[in-house]
Amino acid sequence: MRKSKTFPVICLITTISIVLILAVLLNISGLTTYGVNELTGLAKLFVLNIPDPTKPWSSHAFEIVTAILWDQRGLDTYFETSVLFLAIVASVALLSYYGRRHVLEGTGDGYTTMIVKIVTKLVVPIIAVVSASIAIHGHLTPGGGFQGGSVFVVAPVLILLAYGSRFLSSRGFNELRLLAIRALSVTLIFVVGLVPVLYFLMHGTAYLFQNTYKPDSAFTYPYLIPTPIGEILTAGSIMIYNILEFFAVAAGFTLAILLLTREFERGEKK
Amino acid sequence: MISLDGLLWYYIVVAILFTITCALYGIATRPHIIKKLVLLTIVSDAVYVLLVLMGYRIGATNPPVVPGGVLENPVFPSHKTIVEFMHKVVDPVPQVLIVTAIVIGLAQFVFLVTISMHLAKSTGSFDIRRIEGEKE
Numbered sequence: 001m002r003k004s005k006t007f008p009v010i011c012l013i014t015t016i017s018i019v020l021i022l023a024v025l026l027n028i029s030g031l032t033t034y035g036v037n038e039l040t041g042l043a044k045l046f047v048l049n050i051p052d053p054t055k056p057w058s059s060h061a062f063e064i065v066t067a068i069l070w071d072q073r074g075l076d077t078y079f080e081t082s083v084l085f086l087a088i089v090a091s092v093a094l095l096s097y098y099g100r101r102h103v104l105e106g107t108g109d110g111y112t113t114m115i116v117k118i119v120t121k122l123v124v125p126i127i128a129v130v131s132a133s134i135a136i137h138g139h140l141t142p143g144g145g146f147q148g149g150s151v152f153v154v155a156p157v158l159i160l161l162a163y164g165s166r167f168l169s170s171r172g173f174n175e176l177r178l179l180a181i182r183a184l185s186v187t188l189i190f191v192v193g194l195v196p197v198l199y200f201l202m203h204g205t206a207y208l209f210q211n212t213y214k215p216d217s218a219f220t221y222p223y224l225i226p227t228p229i230g231e232i233l234t235a236g237s238i239m240i241y242n243i244l245e246f247f248a249v250a251a252g253f254t255l256a257i258l259l260l261t262r263e264f265e266r267g268e269k270k
Numbered sequence: 271m272i273s274l275d276g277l278l279w280y281y282i283v284v285a286i287l288f289t290i291t292c293a294l295y296g297i298a299t300r301p302h303i304i305k306k307l308v309l310l311t312i313v314s315d316a317v318y319v320l321l322v323l324m325g326y327r328i329g330a331t332n333p334p335v336v337p338g339g340v341l342e343n344p345v346f347p348s349h350k351t352i353v354e355f356m357h358k359v360v361d362p363v364p365q366v367l368i369v370t371a372i373v374i375g376l377a378q379f380v381f382l383v384t385i386s387m388h389l390a391k392s393t394g395s396f397d398i399r400r401i402e403g404e405k406e
Contacts, residue, residue: 011298019291026283032320034279037328043361048353051336053346060346062339064362069369080370087377091384140339146373230342249373256380263387 046072056215060223061139061235069144070241074209078193081248085186088252092179095259120162127155135246139235145242149249156254160261168258178255185248192240211236282323289316301398303386307379314375318368325361334362 026032039047049057050067059067069077134141135148159168196206199219206219213220221236234240293312300306336347336355347355386396393401 008299011295015291015294015298018294019287022290023283023287031324032283034276035328039327039356039359039361040363043363044356046362047334047356047359051347052349052352054349062336062344064334064336065365065369068362068366073366077370080374083374084377087374087381091381094384094388137341140335140341140344142333142335144369146369150373150376224344231344233339233341233344253376253380256384260380260383260387 058212059235059238060212060233061238063139063141063144065142066138066144066238066242067235069146070238071209071211071236074193074211074241078189078209081186081189081245084249084252085182088182088256091256092175092259095263117162120158124155124158127158128152131155131250132246135242136239138242139238140233145245146249148242148246149253152246152250153253153257157257160257165258165261165265173254173258175255175259178251178258181251182248182255185244185251189241189244189248192237192244211238279323283320286316286320286323303389303396303398307382307386310382311375311379314371318371321364321368321371325364327360330358330360332359334359334365 030036046064046068049055050059050064050072051062052058053060057072059071061067061071131148131152133148134143134151135145138144138148156168156173193209196210196217196219197208200206203219205217207214207217210217210219211221212223221234221240223234223236224231225234226232290313293309293316296309297306297313300309332355336352338345338347389401390396395401
C-alpha cells in the first residue's frame with residue numbers, strides 16, 4: 001500500500017473528510033459558533049459556588065480551575081495522576097532493569113559552550129522559584145500543581161543539555177530517589193483523599209476526596225489557618241494536593257528525561 | 271452582516287482545522303518516526319487551542335480566577351461581586367479538561383519516545399520503510 005502512488009492521495013482525501021466531519025459536528029453543536037455570551041449551566045454552578053463561602057458547595061478557593069480539578073472532581077484527577085504515574089513507570093521499566101543500574105551511569109559532560117552553561121546557572125534557580133510559587137499559589141492565581149511541576153521540569157532539561165547527566169546524578173538526583181518521591185507523592189495524595197473516609201467510619205457522614213464542610217457532613221480540612229502574621233488561606237486540601245502534585249509531576253518527568261538522556265549518551269559512546 | 275470580530279473568530283477556527291488536517295496528513299504519509307511524533311504533538315496542541323477557543327464568551331475579560339485572592343487575611347467575595355464577575359469570565363470547564371489533557375499527553379509522549387528509541391536502537395533506523403524491510 002505504501003509503495004503505490006495513490007497512497008498520499010487517499011490519505012489526503014481521508015484526512016480532509018475527517019476534519020470536514022469534525023467541522024460540521026462543531027457547527028451543529030454550536031461549540032464554535034461566534035456570539036455566545038452566556039456561560040453553560042455547569043460553568044455557572046462552578047463560578048457561583050466555588051469562591052462563595054456562604055454556599056453549601058463552596059471550595060473556599062479563588063482559582064476556579066484548580067478548585068474544580070481537586071475538589072469538585074478530585075477522584076477523577078487522582079486517577080489522571082495515576083495514569084501519568086503508570087506511563088512514567090512504563091517508560092522507566094523499558095529503559096532500565098535491576099542489575100544494569102551501574103552500567104547506566106551517565107557518561108556525557110554536556111554538549112554546549114560556556115555561554116549556555118553560564119546562562120543555565122543563572123536561569124535554573126529562577127525557574128525553580130517561579131515553579132514553586134505557581135504551585136503554592138495554585139488556589140489564588142492561575143496555576144497549580146500540574147503547571148508548577150511542568151515548569152520545574154525545564155530546569156533539569158537545561159542542566160542535562162548544558163552539563164550532561166553525570167552532573168545531575170552526582171548531586172543526588174538519582175533514579176531511585178526520584179521514583180521514591182514520585183511514588184510517595186501519589187500515595188500521599190490518596191491518603192489525604194482517604195482521611196474523610198476514616199472520619200466517616202468513626203463519626204458520621206463524609207465523602208471520599210471531600211474538601212470543606214458540606215450540608216450533611218461536618219468534616220472539613222482547615223481552610224483558614226491562624227498564624228502570627230495573619231490568617232493563611234489554604235482552601236482546605238487544595239493547597240496540600242497542589243504541593244504534592246508539584247513534587248509528583250516534577251520528579252516523574254525529571255526521571256523520564258534523565259533516563260532518556262543517559263540512553264542517548266550511551267548510544268553516542270558506542 | 272457579520273462583524274470583524276466574528277470574521278476573525280471563524281478565521282481562527284478554520285486555521286486550527288487546517289493545522290489539524292496538515293498534521294494528520296503528515297502522520298499518515300511521513301515515514302520518519304520522529305516527524306510522526308512532532309506532528310502528533312501539533313495535532314494535540316491544535317485541539318487544545320480549539321478547546322480554549324470554545325470557552326470564550328462575548329465580552330469576557332477575565333480568566334476564571336476571582337480577583338483579590340491573597341495568601342494572608344483574604345476577604346472572600348460577596349454574592350453580588352461573584353454575580354458581576356460571572357458575566358465577564360470565560361468558561362472554566364474546557365480549561366479544566368486541558369490541564370489534564372496536557373499532562374497525560376506529555377506522559378504519553380515520553381512513553382512513545384522511549385519505545386521509538388528502543389526501536390531505533392534495535393533496527394538502526396528511525397525510518398518506517400527500513401524497519402519494515404521495504405527499502406534497503
